[in-house]
Structures are given as structure tokens and as C-alpha cells.
Amino acid sequence: MSDQTTTIAQIKDNIRSFVEERDWQQFHSPKNLSMAIAAEAAELMEHFLWDDADQSRKRFSDPQKAIEIRQEIADILIYTFEFADEAGIDLTEAIAQKLEKNAQNYPVNKSRGNCLKYTEL
Ligand SMILES: [Mg+2]
Structure with a gap:
């Protein structure tokens, strides 16, 4: 496996x-x-x-x-x-949905290279 x-x-x-x-x-x-x-x-x-x-x-x-x-x-x-x-x-669905939400919370132009929480961006 x-x-x-x-x-x-x-x-x-x-x-x-x-x-x-x-x-x-x-x-x-x-x-x-x-x-x-x-x-x-x-x-x-x-x-x-x-x-x-x-x-x-x-x-x-x-x-x-x-x-x-x-x-x-x-x-x-x-x-x-x-x-x-x-x-x-369904883990595949749950992960896909959470990654989508994370992408909305952490847009690349605001979050790249820093570790601030989305509420602090
Ligand atoms: Mg153990």
C-alpha cells in the first residue's frame, strides 16, 4: 500500500x-x-x-x-x-471546501511570505 x-x-x-x-x-x-x-x-x-x-x-x-x-x-x-x-x-470534499475557504481568507497577494491570521491581513 x-x-x-x-x-x-x-x-x-x-x-x-x-x-x-x-x-x-x-x-x-x-x-x-x-x-x-x-x-x-x-x-x-x-x-x-x-x-x-x-x-x-x-x-x-x-x-x-x-x-x-x-x-x-x-x-x-x-x-x-x-x-x-x-x-x-467525505474527507476529499471537506478538504477541498476548506482549502477553497482558506484561499478566500488568505489571498496570495496579502498572505504570501507572512503568517498573519486572516483577521489581521
Ligand atoms: Mg501514539
């Missing part, structure tokens, strides 16, 4: 099978899944705690750290895909 050959629907199916085989749907409410996403995001952030920008970019040169970071991003995505599946959210 790779990003080039796998659809989001296939990923959702694989996660759904994994959860159903363990009868974990009972625990995976939208509330619990949203909290799991945040908990896993915190685990990802812990790898970069106290790093400056350059140090954070160099974290991946340590093969063991790279594996651990890869596992945390996978945890976040697994819960995110499951949340979307549970909530009936």
Missing part, C-alpha cells in the same frame, strides 16, 4: 475492519475519537518539545526517532479517518 495507489475509502475500510474485529466501535464515539486525535497530536508534539525550527527539521535524521514520529502521525490519521467515517464526512 502507498499514497499513490490507495484510496481514502480503502483506508477507511481497513480501519473499520480493525475496529470491528475488536468490537471497539462501542468506545469510539465522536467525543472519544476527537479526544484521541488530540492525545495523539500531543504525543507527536512531545518529539519536538523545546526544539527550535532547525532542530525540529533534524529530528528525522535519527532513524529511531523517525520511526516513532511516523507512528504518531499514523495514530493521528487513523483516529481522524475513523472520526470522519463515523461522522459521515
